[in-house]
Amino acid sequence: MxxxxxxxxxxxxxxxxxxxxxxxxxxxxxxxxxxxxxxxxxxxxxxxxxxxxxxxxxxxxxxxxxxxxxxxxxxxxxxxxFNLSHCKEAxxxxxxxRPVGIDVESIGRYRESVARYAMNDEELRLIAQAERPEIAFTRLWTKKESLLKLTGLGINDQMKSVLEGASSSWFTTIENIEKNYIYTVCEQ
CATH class of the missing domain: 3.90.470.20 (4'-phosphopantetheinyl transferase domain)
Structure with missing residues (x-):
């Protein structure tokens, strides 16, 4: 792929x-x-x-x-x-x-209110412990959204549990810190 x-x-x-x-x-x-x-x-x-x-x-x-x-x-x-995505930079x-999803997001300012809406307790802990919380958050967000785009469901009120049962082998995440974006591809 x-x-x-x-x-x-x-x-x-x-x-x-x-x-x-x-x-x-x-x-x-x-x-x-x-x-x-x-x-x-x-x-x-x-x-x-x-x-x-x-x-x-x-x-x-x-x-x-x-x-x-x-x-x-x-x-x-x-x-x-196929799947398309864009953010400010890319x-x-x-x-x-096979069904596939992709999401690209700008690495922006970390906002705890958004994280509390979209992340479960374990994910919030991982973000809080990260050296750069904004990168950890963006990495997790792109994983969630790429899986939702693969399934065709889109962002919904179940964001906290999206990755439950998902295999890490489904995801490929690339961080382009220099150009300020992260993308994740999800393919089962």
Missing amino acids: KVYINDNIEKLDLPLALSQISEQRQEQALRFKYEQGQRLCVAAYLLLKEALAEQEGITENPVFEYGEHGKPFIIGHPELH AVCVLSR
């Missing part, structure tokens, strides 16, 4: 990139109020196009339909599973023939 990353979003030629994507994705991108959001949305889609061409020889623009909880799938290719994509 290969992760596709664009962490040079500022170099994206937005007008050119918009002309290279589906009308559906153009509309989605242009719903973002700020140009940075538009760039990230387009960049994630372009990564999917790259993955489809490289791994599957598919060169047409993918068009999405959405499952019950909003998880997208590619029309005409039910055998393919857009990421993963493509597989």
